[in-house]
Amino acid sequence: MTRYQIDPRLCSDSDLARHLLTARGVQWMHGERGVPLALLLRGLESDRHALYEEIRRRPGLSSSHVGVWVTAGHPAAAAALSDPRLGARAPGPKPRRNQVFTNDADTTLKHVMTVDDGTLELEHDAYERLARHTGPVLGAAAVEARTRSFGDLFERRADGLTGRFDLMDDYARPGVTAALADVIGLPAGARERVEALIADTGPVLDSLLCPPTLRTSRRLVGAYDGVKTALAGVLGAGPATSGAPAGSLLAEVPRLAADDPQAEADVLTAGLLTLVVGTHLASNLVCGTVHALLRHPGQLALVRDDGSLAGAAVEETLRYAPPVRLVSRVAREDLQLAGTEIAAGDQVVVLVEAANCDPAANADPRVFSVERTDGAHVTLDGLPGRFVAPVVRALATEAVRVLMSRVPKLEPEGEPVRHMRSPVTGAIARYPLNAAV
Amino acid sequence: MRVLFTVFASRTHMYNMVQLAWALRSSGHEVCVAGQPDLVDMIATTGLSAVPVGKALTPGSDGWRGRGMQNLDVLSRGLAAPHEEQRDGGWEYVLGEWTMACGVRYESLGDQHMVDDLVKFARTWEPDLVVWDAMTFAGPVAAIACGAAHARMNFGRDYIYRLYQDYVALRDKQPPEQRDDPLEDWFTGRLARIGHEYDPSMAKEMLTGQWTIDPLPEWLRVPTDLPSVHASYVPYNGRITISDWVYRKPEVPRVCLSFGVSLREHVGGAIVSIEDMLGAVADLDIEVIATLDASQVDPAAVPDNVTLVGFVSLNELMPSCSVAVHQGGYGTYSNALVHGVPSLIIPHPFWDEAECGVLFEERGAGLCLTPEEFTPEAFREKLVRLLEEPHFRRTALELRQEIHDAPKPLDVVPRLEQLTAQHRGRDTQG
Known part of the structure; x- marks a missing residue:
């Protein structure tokens, strides 16, 4: 939490609208003055890479505006993302959560709003504990063991695709959500409602840095709360009553962490992160990978020839067109990073996409190649992405592999349509394709 | 009501x-x-x-x-x-x-x-x-x-x-x-x-x-x-006191020069200055009334045919003027139109100044000189045309009549x- 970061639930429409409008207006104005970060936060598909290069010309961290630092270099990005001194909460008194950012504000706005800081804005140690508790279900090995069932699920979806379809709405998101509902162990009765609500939580990562519209903010928070309530209800009912299958999060983790009073809360947090953040990262990664392959026919041919390259294609997409382009951190104490003194409370924005394209880390970084041997990226190093990384990778890989093997000919029916105001994720709203026979 | x-x-x-x-x-x-x-x-x-x-x-x-x-x-x-x-x-x-x-x-x-x-x-x-x-x-x-x-x-x-x-x-x-x-x-x-x-x-x-x-x-x-x-538009220019000279009939053509204080900051390029503008018309047989003060122009650079007056109500000044030189601001051009005075517009970049400059020129009620085109010679040439070609005044008077009839x-x-x-x-x- 940072000053002026508000919880929409605590604000009237009038205050919330004023907050969002001022935040967006001031961002736009900083952009007019040529501040690269502010231009990126507009979320319009302008030439991001030119801005990245401009920032990268200044080594280490560079000052964006007062109290805001930005980095486009791979080493500094990796250091920032792994440094627990950079967290989610500014030190000092707790923000009021309803202090509207206005033209009279006396500091820069850092984080715009919070959807659920107890889940989405945890510190490094909290995520580490969470990962320990849920590792038996959500860790890389456990997820790996589910590959087959993920594949079966996507196969059923892929076999239903004929003619014109939408990759996001008809394949990626419903497939990913259904797979994650299995992982969580969501009972059949709750699934339909939860799956519908998750679609409306799309701006959950973007809204930290870029104000959504009033209506979108309300819908986002409402949908998120709906998912949380449903999950808490199932969890409260206990594994026996909820009918959660063995091996799922709801069934296993309480048993595995029975001695820990934190366990139930951690299961809820892990379930929310997996369902909400996991769905959007994985489904955008699926669409992003397919889009990259369709734009690079040579690479597409390689993956079609050898399905085992699907994982490499996904990994290269994580680097080349990441489903998280920016991660924002706040200094919990005075610290030095990449040779720069950062004061407690300052914001550090890591330009993930830029760092992935840092020529210092990767040769020919703007070339998309599934055969790449370097491919260093920081896309899933940040929080909360790191927590869902195993499941996101596994789902995207299976979704892409299955699509390539089951649908012999895919043709784009236009460019992907992205959601407005999504500079953090570049979230795809629709991606019309044609499954030619 | x-x-x-x-x-x-x-x-x-x-x-x-x-x-x-x-x-x-x-x-x-x-x-x-x-x-x-x-x-x-x-x-x-x-x-x-x-x-x-x-x-x-x-x-x-x-x-x-x-x-x-x-x-x-x-x-x-x-x-x-x-x-x-x-x-x-x-x-x-x-x-x-x-x-x-x-x-x-x-x-x-x-x-x-x-x-x-x-x-x-x-x-x-x-x-x-x-x-x-x-x-x-x-x-x-x-x-x-x-x-x-x-x-x-x-x-x-x-x-x-x-x-x-x-x-x-x-x-x-x-x-x-x-x-x-x-x-x-x-x-x-x-x-x-x-x-x-x-x-x-x-x-x-x-x-x-x-x-x-x-x-x-x-x-x-x-x-x-x-x-x-x-x-x-009916002029209202604030609470004002009028000096005698304003109503005195000028012996030579009177030119009103009125700009906002931001002229220097906003008119593009270093070549444009009030001193250049005044210097360009120093040898003309005219009386320039400039609503400028010492903070806007060096008094030593002011030619003999120019009088600095600080503020003067344009509604009172315009009737004795042959041409108004201004930035194309709404209040200024409206005062010029109401009194049938042709305008030389050097448009500021704030609102409609640039388009008004073009429209005044098209309508024959004045001429426009953009800051990019500004040279002392071009300024002088346009001012002389407005003073010497009677059709500008004729059109301005027609427009004044239109306003009076509206x-x-x-x-x-x-x-x-x-x-x-x-x-x-x-x-x-x-």
């Missing part, structure tokens, strides 16, 4: 409303004018009743809310760009303009303090009609809150509605997921505060009023489909009464 005028703390925007306010007052209607506290003394000097609302807007004035005002960028940046260039900017351009307008610019001119106070006053005083300055968007909110009719008072060319039309046209071409609408949030929030629900069909009326009162002659207006009432504020009072009865959302108080 009770008529509430409202205007943000800008002297010139207030001047634009004074004659209409007095026309209503002298027709027996009750009138008051609400503005921020730093405008109240100025309102009171017009003899109208002043109502302070909100907090002071002028930096440094008493009660100024201060601090974050650095966010308030040049008010109308972009709006003043030539229209075709704006259109080249496309969706990103128009979206940006409204994003900054709703979040920063117009929100600063009439912030929540002002809206709250204005609504409170309107609910108490219960006006039948709210007349609001075209940038004072607290006006329509207050009118809706108290059930009054509301009309927008335009100044200059209607760039606000034109930009809105461009915005709507470009927005509707975007995929549904990208139809960003900052206006919806702006109006939704403002109406929510007074217990009303916003509907997107209200946007146009919230931006342009139930009707527009437009003081510009038709040839200067942006063509519009909006309901409008034309009440031609309805004045007093003439439109019955029409305003009629429109108010038609639009008022509650029963009259009797």
Whole structure:
């Protein structure tokens, strides 16, 4: 939490609208003055890479505006993302959560709003504990063991695709959500409602840095709360009553962490992160990978020839067109990073996409190649992405592999349509394709 | 009727409303004018009743809310760009303009303090009609809150509605997921505060009023489909005392030179300076009255045929002038037109100056010299043409006649009464 970061639930429409409008207006104005970060936060598909290069010309961290630092270099990005001194909460008194950012504000706005800081804005140690508790279900090995069932699920979806379809709405998101509902162990009765609500939580990562519209903010928070309530209800009912299958999060983790009073809360947090953040990262990664392959026919041919390259294609997409382009951190104490003194409370924005394209880390970084041997990226190093990384990778890989093997000919029916105001994720709203026979 | 005028703390925007306010007052209607506290003394000097609302807007004035005002960028940046260039900017351009307008610019001119106070006053005083300055968007909110009719008072060319039309046209071409609408949030929030629900069909009326009162002659207006009432410009230049010399008939042609204080900062390029301008006409047999003070020009560089006067009311000065040289500001060109004086316009970049320069030239009422084209020689040449070619004066006199023949504020009072009865959302108080 940072000053002026508000919880929409605590604000009237009038205050919330004023907050969002001022935040967006001031961002736009900083952009007019040529501040690269502010231009990126507009979320319009302008030439991001030119801005990245401009920032990268200044080594280490560079000052964006007062109290805001930005980095486009791979080493500094990796250091920032792994440094627990950079967290989610500014030190000092707790923000009021309803202090509207206005033209009279006396500091820069850092984080715009919070959807659920107890889940989405945890510190490094909290995520580490969470990962320990849920590792038996959500860790890389456990997820790996589910590959087959993920594949079966996507196969059923892929076999239903004929003619014109939408990759996001008809394949990626419903497939990913259904797979994650299995992982969580969501009972059949709750699934339909939860799956519908998750679609409306799309701006959950973007809204930290870029104000959504009033209506979108309300819908986002409402949908998120709906998912949380449903999950808490199932969890409260206990594994026996909820009918959660063995091996799922709801069934296993309480048993595995029975001695820990934190366990139930951690299961809820892990379930929310997996369902909400996991769905959007994985489904955008699926669409992003397919889009990259369709734009690079040579690479597409390689993956079609050898399905085992699907994982490499996904990994290269994580680097080349990441489903998280920016991660924002706040200094919990005075610290030095990449040779720069950062004061407690300052914001550090890591330009993930830029760092992935840092020529210092990767040769020919703007070339998309599934055969790449370097491919260093920081896309899933940040929080909360790191927590869902195993499941996101596994789902995207299976979704892409299955699509390539089951649908012999895919043709784009236009460019992907992205959601407005999504500079953090570049979230795809629709991606019309044609499954030619 | 009770008529509430409202205007943000800008002297010139207030001047634009004074004659209409007095026309209503002298027709027996009750009138008051609400503005921020730093405008109240100025309102009171017009003899109208002043109502302070909100907090002071002028930096440094008493009660100024201060601090974050650095966010308030040049008010109308972009709006003043030539229209075709704006259109080249496309969706990103128009979206940006409204994003900054709703979040920063117009929100600063009439912030929540002002809206709250204005609504409170309107609910108490219960006006039948709210007349609001075209940038004072607290006006329509207050009118809706108290059930009054509301009309927008335009100044200059209607760039606000034109930009809105461009915005709507470009927005509707975007995929549904990208139809960003900052206006919806702006109006939704403002109406929510007074217990009303916003509907997107209200946007146009919230931006342009139930009707527009437009003081510009038709040839200067942006063509519009909006309901409008034309009440031609009648000068009001503040509380003034006139020196004798103003009325004395000049022995040689008199040229008025009047600019805003920001000439030096905004006229492009180092070659343009007031000294260059004055030097270029030093040998002409004319008398230049320059409304400049020592802070704007080095008195040592002022030729003998130039008199610096600081401030002088243009309404009183213009009748003795042969040419007016100015920046194309609304108040200045309107004073020149009312008195049939040809204009030499060196347009500022704030609002409609550049387009007005072109329109004056097309209409034959003056010449335009853009800052980019400015050289002392070009300036001198255009000024000499305006002095020596009689058709400029002839056209300016025709335009003066048109203005004199057009309805004045007093003439439109019955029409305003009629429109108010038609639009008022509650029963009259009797």
